[in-house]
Amino acid sequence: MSDVTETDVNATSGPAKKGMPKLVLIGGGAAVLLLVAAAGAWFLTQSGGGADHGAEVEVAAETAFYDLPDIAVNLNNSGGGAEFLRLRIALEVRDETMIEVIEPRMPRVLDTFQVYLRELRPSDLEGSAGLYRLKEELLRRVNLAVYPASVDNILFKEILVQ
Numbered sequence: 001m002s003d004v005t006e007t008d009v010n011a012t013s014g015p016a017k018k019g020m021p022k023l024v025l026i027g028g029g030a031a032v033l034l035l036v037a038a039a040g041a042w043f044l045t046q047s048g049g050g051a052d053h054g055a056e057v058e059v060a061a062e063t064a065f066y067d068l069p070d071i072a073v074n075l076n077n078s079g080g081g082a083e084f085l086r087l088r089i090a091l092e093v094r095d096e097t098m099i100e101v102i103e104p105r106m107p108r109v110l111d112t113f114q115v116y117l118r119e120l121r122p123s124d125l126e127g128s129a130g131l132y133r134l135k136e137e138l139l140r141r142v143n144l145a146v147y148p149a150s151v152d153n154i155l156f157k158e159i160l161v162q
Contacts, residue, residue: 063152066091066099068110073117075125075161083122086160091142092153101149108145116141125161 068089075083093099102109116137124130139154 062095064093064096064099065155066093066102067157068106071110071113071117073114075117076119076121084160084162085117085120085125086158086162087117088157089138090155090157091151092155093149093151098149098151102146102151105146105149109142112141112145113138122161125159131156131159 068091071085071087071089073085075085077083091102093102120134125134135154135156139151142151142154
């Protein structure tokens with residue numbers, strides 16, 4: 001009978017040993033998951049401090065906008081009918097004093113824009129990539145025309161291709 005008792009003891013202790021490593025793995029996985037979540041939460045709270053947001057709002061409040069007159073040009077459409085581009089643009093600058101520097105140079109800016117825009121083809125303006133390239137090129141040209149002043153951004157108020 002002692003043989004039967006040993007077999008029964010070994011049979012009952014066998015599955016208990018197999019269940020224990022599963023519990024350790026699950027517990028260890030949960031602990032690692034909690035550590036990663038805690039590290040992520042700490043990182044987010046440290047990188048997004050409240051004092052920094054106040055400084056960003058102040059910088060945004062100092063920006064000024066200067067509306068350009070409407071621009072209408074014929075597009076370069078070789079062989080086809082006439083196609084037109086109409087733009088309403090605003091310039092974003094750091095502060096009001098920058099506008100005082102830009103205003104006397106505005107004829108140069110408009111001339112630069114007219115020359116560039118008349119050479120565009122309708123296919124140059126297709127899709128968001130075309131508009132992004134247009135925006136970047138106009139920004140580059142306006143900054144060359146108004147130097148030593150600088151324009152931070154070109155804002156499209158209206159774009160019409162007809």
